[in-house]
Amino acid sequence: MGFGPLHRHDRDAAALVLTRADAPARAVAPLRRRGVELALLAIAVLLSVYGYCDVGLARNGTVPPGAAGYGAGLGALALLAHCAVRLRAPHADPLLLPIGVLLNGLGLVLIYRLDLETPHDLAAPTQLVWSTVGVTLFTVIVLLLRDHRVLQRYAYVCVVAALALLLLPILFPAVNGARIWIRIAGFSIQPGEFAKVLLAVFFAAYLAANRNALAYTGRHLWRLRRIQLPTGRAFGPVLAIWLLSVGVLVLERDLGTSLLFFGLFVVLLYVATGRTGWIAVGLLLAAVGAVAVGWLEPHVHGRVQDWLHPFASIQAGRGPNQIAQSLFAFAAGGVLGTGLGLGHAILIGFATKSDFILATAGEELGLAGLSAIFLLYGLLVDRGYRAALALRDPFGRLLAVGLASILALQVFVIAGGVTGLIPLTGMAMPFLAQGGSSVVTNWAIVALLIRLSDSARSQYGGEAVPS
């Protein structure tokens, strides 16, 4: 992958990369930090086991019988992943894997804790199985994918697969008003989750290949030099993605996923082309789409109304709705929280373990615990961006930005939804929420970030000397 003729913007960018590259080349290269990763993993596992024991102690006064097995299982998974990283990605960022393990472990604790309220409907064992599948997939990706640039060749395979996965649930009956699940052999699978990663790969590859064409053609708007409208030809794919997003929304009634796809594409388009015009176009299209759908689709319209007036159902005498119950749960947590096992987030009723899992965290761990969780996600995204900044190839950079943005957007959309910041859209809190497809997908994202960060951090110490 060569750089095109240097544009003003890119000249700055290249200069930045060079200056940055000088400093870490000396300091970071010899350090692999695998020992740090192992120590952090031990802490992550211990924290999770502590949380598990805390739930039991708070509820029954005894350590739950499965504590040792749970700790051993999580520890074994962490160790498996760590060995794969040590073997095939020795230069990888040491924070990525421990954060994934900690969030996944905490999610299992929260789901186990909510299972105590619904003894007839246990979700933690299934979630543990899916976590195992996720870590296994992580291991497989780290072991088999030796160079992320290989993925570039499969860009169009990825997009076809992604579209197929997105369209698959239309053949299955709707669940809770959304056609996003398929049921196979008793397991619910949400194919849209996997599609996220595939689309990120495709977007990164497409934009890496076409970014110059997108960046340097187009018309100026009202003679303003900074705002440059893209040409119709370049505009085509964007429109296609926008239509895809709206299509997903209308056919599957899944506002969250369509928001995520569109946001992901706008971010990558901006990073690839550096054109603020894309952001303007993106926001305009998103606004038009959101307003239109908000008015036309009763399902979505209701969500907007619930967001604007969370207590309307109380005033109407119908009792608190999910949003109100979620707000009550967060408020009940206060600064320090009620303590694990002692909150009443189960009052939310439907989707307490999945979309609303954060309410349990907020109530039982308080603002302190909730902020810590947000910062963990922030750190994960930050590490993705660091890999993007350090990488040299545009595909790798865009892929790292895309994967990190998926996490960031997803956390924002669902966390903002359950805390009343934005209208609620059904989406899984990465790693925390009940949902097998989501956990597996998130482990795939972390695996790719490990691979990308390994490439980024090893290039200065290895043969790929910056030119």
Add this chain to the structure above:
Amino acid sequence: MTRHIRHSAYFCVMLLLALLANAARIQLLDAGSYNDNHANRRSQIARYHQPRGDIVVGGSPVTGSRDSGEQLRYERTYTDGPLYAPVTGFASQVYGTTLLEHVKDGVLSGTDPALKPFPVMNNLTGARSRGGDVVTTLDAAAQRAAYEGLDGRKGAVAAIEPATGRVLALVSSPSYDPGALSGNAAATARSWARLNADPDKPMLNRAVRQTYPPGSTFKVVTAAAALDAGVVTDLDAPTDSPDPYPLPGTRTTLMNEGEGCGDAPLREAFEWSCNTVFAKLGVDVGVRRMAATARAFGFNDTRQRIPFAVAPSTFDTSMDRAQLALSSIGQYNTRATPLQMAMVAAAVANHGQVRSPYLVERTTTNEGATVATAGSRPARAAMRPETAERMKELMEDVVTEGTGTNAAIPGAIVGGKTGTAQHGLGNAGVPYAWFVSWAQNEDERQPKVAVAVVVEDGSARRGDITGGGVAAPIARSVMEAVLNSKD
């Protein structure tokens, strides 16, 4: 490209900051309003998560808590529900709380800050104290004597200790089991509907929330006013009152039940409850001084709390003389709660001093450490001490040789006054039978108990509805119970 990666990273930072700021808004700034929202079930869950503190009578609790195993975990139970219902009230998960359960809810449910040994620490952790206990002034034996004396007939009994104002018995009949309203099951709703539909109004606290025309028992107030005002100076001098007595300014005349009331001296008139004499005395005293005396006894006090609110007893303050005449014999607009009439008897027994009645001796923590005590209540002079001594004489005569002989107790000095109150349209209702009295052991220096009894429908036969026949025996058994108790 690097610059734009950084820009999008800044965008992610903004999203993170928005989430953190919003979390702080919900969990810190707005937390109070969310926690206080009536639709938020958490306060209910926390409230019923621990056993409620107990209401204590005579050293043993008359309440309890039952673990229902449901989301609202503990339900209120009552060891002797109907007996103490006019004191405890109910504590329902659906219908709220009443009476002591209501007024002392903070202590009983554990939210009262005074229960916390280290308030600041507990505020930070949000821990709720264990429910404290409410120790009442009730005398268990007197309470039971009153309840069994009424025996399900409509009526009420109030007994107080004259020297202090401690309420010794507070009974309303017919009563109900407040435990039937504790939970949130369908049976609770049925009990609630049934109790509210009951024509006998079992949930009405007749001792403090119902006013009756006090009838002749009000003559204690009129006599005290006449003596205090100097209208009567000699108990045995003729009162210059005609029988029948023409109500001033009208052609209506007032009659007596018995004979020999014309010009009767105060002692005889009181003994035999002469309407004519007291109607004239009231008119002679005048509305201003009558009203002042009534107010000093506690009438027209709209703010009385024992600690739950007591319905104000009334004595009209602007009347013509005919109305004053009727008011002075406890008719027309004069109305009193049984507790008020017990206060009238207590004032006579306590040298003319009225002590505000109170029901809660002290509140304690779960471990028994005192949180608050009743303390001494201020006294208010209802009549001069000399007048009180003469009133005691008059009331003793009623029991020894007058209409109240049914209240006599061997070995004790008892003073009383009967009453038969007309009511209803054209006085067509079955009259209320009243008896107010006080009692003192012969070897003690002052009366230990003052009591008021009202029976709404003591008998089907109209002639039997007299205070002396129906109400006095109940008062006697209550007084006996108090006199026989050890302290």
